[in-house]
Amino acid sequence: MTTAQETERAADSALSNPSAVGLVAVIVAATDGEPRALTVQVGGQARGRSDGLPAGPLVPEHPTLERGLRAWVERQTHQRLGYVEQLYTFGDRDRQGDDGGGLHSLSVAYLALVRELRPAGLAEAAWRNWYHYLPWEDWRAGRPNSLGEIEAKLLAWAECAGDPKQRRRREDRLGLTFGLCGGAWNEERVLERYELLFEAGLIPEAQGQSGEAHDADLTVTGQPMALDHRRVLATAIGRLRGKIKYRPVVFELMPPTFTLFQLQRTVEALSGTNLHKQNFRRLVAQQGLVEETDGVTSGATGRPARLVRFRREVLLERPAPGFRLRPARRPA
Amino acid sequence: MTTAQETERAADSALSNPSAVGLVAVIVAATDGEPRALTVQVGGQARGRSDGLPAGPLVPEHPTLERGLRAWVERQTHQRLGYVEQLYTFGDRDRQGDDGGGLHSLSVAYLALVRELRPAGLAEAAWRNWYHYLPWEDWRAGRPNSLGEIEAKLLAWAECAGDPKQRRRREDRLGLTFGLCGGAWNEERVLERYELLFEAGLIPEAQGQSGEAHDADLTVTGQPMALDHRRVLATAIGRLRGKIKYRPVVFELMPPTFTLFQLQRTVEALSGTNLHKQNFRRLVAQQGLVEETDGVTSGATGRPARLVRFRREVLLERPAPGFRLRPARRPA
């Protein structure tokens, strides 16, 4: 058979092997210096409800994936989406658990940034701090305490590997993702960390039922989510943390005017690290990302801060504006 | 209706609204300092054959998307895949042309890097220089001549916009993507450039039939491809150009040992720009990306070069190794 014929047959085959395709959204806002994701309650039945991300099917009415997503999210959460970007397509055959049959089940995940945090339209929809689900990712108050326990369990997991080579590989991965064994913490490797924890059996979702976490887990390995939604969230956070370094997407999360410190707090919330204040403002100034307004803050303690606004023009000027995050070295 | 109920219904709905899902691969190799993609001939019938990317359906036998891709590509092109990464999921409803019905047609696109350029197993599979399809992306010999003609047509397109505001927006986009009107060329914006050309009507694929390009187009707007495969290719190139800056993926394209200049040629081939030789080697040395071997090149003219090999260890040491590309300023 020729390649051309194979390709033809492939196309036919695709039509006769349809798959169920869903859309998932990680909708992010940042208010009061906290990063939040919009969550819904899923699984009303016996299995117990759990947090999940807004998700829905791809229906034929939608001309494009992205528009399908917007329509769906707006109906389900009453939240209008601004910036939207495709994240990843998750598609393991047994993704949704008991799939048995021949139907693949894909989820096309999207990341959306919204400017204001409305009281989350419906009762079932709620804004949750995303570190609630991935506590080890928040280093703003220094190395999270929970990492101690996680570290111990991960090292034990590496220890009990089959052969020395596998063990060595596991240790390498620990160093690379969690900064153990002499490695450094890289705030972008959110997904790799989650998947490592998953493999190590520290993530309740791995065992099927997701609602049965001990209280301890909530502060150490975080609140579970339905299906693979925590993985999707981890993907989103990692992507966003990378993106703010070379594109001014943070502004999608800011109100029309804000102070430089509010901006810094938002960047810190997303990246999970602290930044050096003076250098941060120098960076923003150099890049020409913002322009001053007449306004200043008032009421709070301390010297009032100038209000600034995002300069849309930078999108045309600078080839790749963004924040290269330089963490403020904190006194260990 | 509650959100939970909606979500439930959504899941049911997904099952009753299946979609056809396909896989597409951009398989990249770099030999002799040229960036190449593996192409196949598609559309054997009346419409005339045209170049396309290896593609196939997602069949239920495949446990994961990526494994499905590997299996499919290896059968279709006899090319074993090494590094594979998901690119994007393309899913406009009318993507495949006359879709009319309610069935969505998605394509999950992957980028694969292969080390050696084998003679392309089958007759219908061929390695093609990717600038054959996107000639304006190759700036290694200076600004491509074809950009002159493209620029003229794009400016005319901006000119004939409906209202002044739209015209202004179009000009901004030209500056941002093609560096016209005072903007700078950013080699990563491959997809944006392609889509702009598409919108401006300079891409034959936009008109449906894809085989009927004039000879002129081949050197100016490039060789067309089947379906939206050129868009997929553009996505891949843009992604790869971005990625080599912070991850040492180039090495996936290199033979076991190579010279620093070969490495530079490969990076240049991918990025489409020229680099400053001395600074490039300083960068590679600083990053500790390679280690020397005993070998040296021989036969060629000029002083023999030391052969080096990739240091796998850097993956564990450096948080984000890669090449920040610093173009060699060429005498206009």
Place this chain on the structure above:
DNA sequence: GGCACAATGCTCAGTTTGAGCATAAGTGAG
């Protein structure tokens, strides 16, 4: 007025970059 507090201004040494000059080590021609 004096204090606490946050915003903003400014300095300074250590690196990193961009560019280019200089030297080394092969090949082929005469």
Place this chain on the structure above:
DNA sequence: CTCACTTATGCTCAAACTGAGCATTGTGCC
């Protein structure tokens, strides 16, 4: 064998960028 040519490799230098911290400026509060 020597010269011309070519590519590899070493090294310099000024400019720009970074990381860290000190100093000063406005405000609300007692």
